[in-house]
Amino acid sequence: MRAPRETRTLPAFAPGAVPVPFVIMGYDEVVAHDTSWNAHSHPWHELLWNERGASMTVVGARAWTVTPTLGLWMPAGTMHSGSAVAGTWFRAAFFGFATTPSLSEVPVTVEITPLLRLLLERLGDPALPPASRAATETLVLDVLTPSSRELLVQMPTSPLLRPIANAVRENPGDPRTLTRWAAELGVSPRTITRAFNAETGVSFARWVASVRAQHAVALLTRGGEVDEVAEAVGYRSASAFGAAFRRTTGMTPGMFRAH
The missing domain is CATH 1.10.10.60 (Homeodomain-like)
Known part of the structure; x- marks a missing residue:
């Protein structure tokens, strides 16, 4: 018997429409079912990558594959949809629109290097002192650069x-x-x-x-x-x-x- 498919509906926000108290905030989830997300947009910038598995992010007629080594930078306010198969462990980092200039005006791939991964994981420590958090956020923004490599289909x-x-x-x-x-x-x-x-x-x-x-x-x-x-x-x-x-x-x- 085929497992149920889950469809999630998210709202569309203009860039900066929702004030946030963070510079960088992480999120991760293992999806239990094949899952799709409707076209939506965030008030903050978003970096998508996976701890395990591959997922798809679509902007217009362009479809990127997101993996553990190739992430995707999504500028605030960009309408996008997505999908992931059951068992995918996806991760995201949200970057405050007021505190972080976008890497690009359009979505771009980002290589998830071991250093970038370690820095983002460190920010997930709730006991991280404010000074250490600020220093780590600065390092993240320093090493975060667009990649010429991508898994993109138009x-x-x-x-x-x-x-x-x-x-x-x-x-x-x-x-x-x-x-x-x-x-x-x-x-x-x-x-x-x-x-x-x-x-x-x-x-x-x-x-x-x-x-x-x-x-x-x-x-x-x-x-x-x-x-x-x-x-x-x-x-x-x-x-x-x-x-x-x-x-x-x-x-x-x-x-x-x-x-």
Whole structure:
């Protein structure tokens, strides 16, 4: 029997709409069910990452995978939705809008380094003296920087590309090539190529590789073996999967492998 899915509804706030007494405040939770969050926004900035598992955060047509090593900075007031599978241990740090300038005007990935993780965990100590808390918050803001690495997919939305997007998101191992999709949709390969570049900023092949990488991370963080994950996302060998994964993300599959 399939476990129940939980849908959470949160409000939308303008930046700074709610005065808060903190500079940085942490939150964490292990979700008991597959969970989704409606589109909402916070009055403070938010840093999302996971202690265990992978989750998805969506802003408009852009979907990021959040993991234990790649977090996402969400500026105050940014409308976003999210989802996580049962057992995901997600974490968040809230940054006061009045006390913290945003890293970016738009969402950006942040590498969750061991140092950043230790500093954020220290702030969770309720017995931390005020002077130590202030010093730790200063260090957090000093080491918190955007990362060039990200697990991001820009979803195409046109009627032409929607069948491709839906099929590949449903089954990242779908073997259909650009030429085969063009034949099935009754258009030229060039038409699909132009549409992908216009709607996503990348080629069909790079878009598929990004979707496969996102799906692979979700499987790896749940303990999947690399060769099994490679097959599940459409690669003939673990080495081919590893090479494609590194080209897409700049990281190895082993960085996300749950132990």
